[in-house]
Amino acid sequence: MGRRNEHTREELREIALQAAEHLVADHGLAGLSTRKVVGRIGYTVGSLYMVFRNLDDLIAQMNERTLEALQARLIAAIAGQPPAAAIRALAQAYITFALAETHRWLAIYQHRMPEGQPLPESFTAKVTGMFELVQQQLALLCPRRSPGEITLAARALWSGVHGICILGFDQKLEMAGGPPIQEVARSLLDHYLVGFTQP
Amino acid sequence: MGRRNEHTREELREIALQAAEHLVADHGLAGLSTRKVVGRIGYTVGSLYMVFRNLDDLIAQMNERTLEALQARLIAAIAGQPPAAAIRALAQAYITFALAETHRWLAIYQHRMPEGQPLPESFTAKVTGMFELVQQQLALLCPRRSPGEITLAARALWSGVHGICILGFDQKLEMAGGPPIQEVARSLLDHYLVGFTQP
DNA sequence: ACCTGAACACCGTTCAAGT
DNA sequence: ACCTGAACACCGTTCAAGT
Numbered sequence: 001m002g003r004r005n006e007h008t009r010e011e012l013r014e015i016a017l018q019a020a021e022h023l024v025a026d027h028g029l030a031g032l033s034t035r036k037v038v039g040r041i042g043y044t045v046g047s048l049y050m051v052f053r054n055l056d057d058l059i060a061q062m063n064e065r066t067l068e069a070l071q072a073r074l075i076a077a078i079a080g081q082p083p084a085a086a087i088r089a090l091a092q093a094y095i096t097f098a099l100a101e102t103h104r105w106l107a108i109y110q111h112r113m114p115e116g117q118p119l120p121e122s123f124t125a126k127v128t129g130m131f132e133l134v135q136q137q138l139a140l141l142c143p144r145r146s147p148g149e150i151t152l153a154a155r156a157l158w159s160g161v162h163g164i165c166i167l168g169f170d171q172k173l174e175m176a177g178g179p180p181i182q183e184v185a186r187s188l189l190d191h192y193l194v195g196f197t198q199p
Numbered sequence: 200m201g202r203r204n205e206h207t208r209e210e211l212r213e214i215a216l217q218a219a220e221h222l223v224a225d226h227g228l229a230g231l232s233t234r235k236v237v238g239r240i241g242y243t244v245g246s247l248y249m250v251f252r253n254l255d256d257l258i259a260q261m262n263e264r265t266l267e268a269l270q271a272r273l274i275a276a277i278a279g280q281p282p283a284a285a286i287r288a289l290a291q292a293y294i295t296f297a298l299a300e301t302h303r304w305l306a307i308y309q310h311r312m313p314e315g316q317p318l319p320e321s322f323t324a325k326v327t328g329m330f331e332l333v334q335q336q337l338a339l340l341c342p343r344r345s346p347g348e349i350t351l352a353a354r355a356l357w358s359g360v361h362g363i364c365i366l367g368f369d370q371k372l373e374m375a376g377g378p379p380i381q382e383v384a385r386s387l388l389d390h391y392l393v394g395f396t397q398p
Numbered sequence: 399a400c401c402t403g404a405a406c407a408c409c410g411t412t413c414a415a416g417t
Numbered sequence: 418a419c420c421t422g423a424a425c426a427c428c429g430t431t432c433a434a435g436t
Contacts, residue, residue: 046402046403055430109365112309155363159387160355162362195394204419233410245412403434408429416420
């Protein structure tokens with residue numbers, strides 16, 4: 001036993017995160033466990049703790065990678081678009097990602113750090129960065145509005161789109177026969193922006 | 200052992216649900232377990248399965264009671280209010296409940312039934328009932344709008360308010376220094392309704 | 399230094415056995 | 418009929434021991 005050195009620390013981290021992502025994509029966050037991760041990569045439980053502080057740390061790092069993928073799609077979606085179209089493109093890209101990567105996207109919000117422990121700063125930084133994409137386009141669209149008003153509107157719209165996705169996937173607000181979430185989001189943006197862009 | 204008959208089935212169900220509610224209120228859904236529930240009520244694990252199908256069933260029933268409490272507050276909030284004020288009152292009452300009963304309210308959305316298993320019909324019925332409160336007030340406010348438009352608007356607004364609460368409590372969209380969620384919700388409703396009530 | 403695997407304290411669920 | 422408590426298969430985490 002011991003000392004195999006088939007992988008560097010960084011390689012071990014990478015294959016563990018990939019294994020975790022596969023497990024979550026297939027069975028949701030509840031289907032993830034340390035033992036299943038190491039089972040997939042041919043290591044034993046203990047070795048995970050060489051690379052991650054614990055399971056919560058692994059999940060946080062996995063979710064951070066999901067955020068990176070999401071942000072890349074968002075940035076691609078607004079490329080070259082004027083502000084009004086960009087805001088709609090951001091919402092649609094968010095929904096498209098949530099629809100395509102449902103389990104991985106859900107895991108971002110399902111996971112909660114234990115009581116006192118905060119998320120790593122790099123994590124919150126990525127969330128803030130994504131949020132600023134909306135804020136920038138809103139500021140371009142409504143140059144007369146104060147920074148405070150822009151922040152408020154960005155939060156209202158982004159939270160709104162997120163809520164539409166969350167409740168759309170839960171069985172909680174059963175969508176059977178209801179309007180598709182793209183249309184709900186479009187309604188939210190269109191009507192809100194009418195009110196917000198007016199004098 | 201066996202055969203104590205200190206409680207009827209219904210009483211056992213009641214004290215178990217109360218114990219579960221206390222555990223969740225104090226430590227969140229993650230702090231709930233069958234063993235902790237029976238520890239609190241002086242029974243052993245096996246006895247839980249006389250009254251609940253499994254832990255998921257217990258949680259679903261607990262969440263249904265939370266929905267009942269929430270709905271009661273919502274109904275009280277709109278009493279005697281004209282439609283426009285009633286819609287704002289619904290949003291504020293939802294936020295107030297989420298702020299006061301954060302863990303129990305979060306548990307409604309954190310819990311997910313295993314793969315195939317759907318939520319009991321009584322559960323989805325209560326969600327639908329709550330949702331219809333919004334729909335009714337919107338229909339009163341905008342009698343010209345078609346039922347389809349009313350449904351779309353109700354879903355957009357209710358999902359929006361929900362998303363504002365969810366992201367407000369997550370560290371995910373860090374609220375530090377940001378506007379309070381009541382104000383974000385007010386912004387969402389005000390601007391949306393300007394656009395929606397216009398010709 | 400790297401990795402194992404046993405150990406520990408938990409967990410959900412089942413079920414033979416007791417009253 | 419009601420309830421127990423042992424049993425089973427899982428889980429996250431730690432750490433002495435091996436190379």
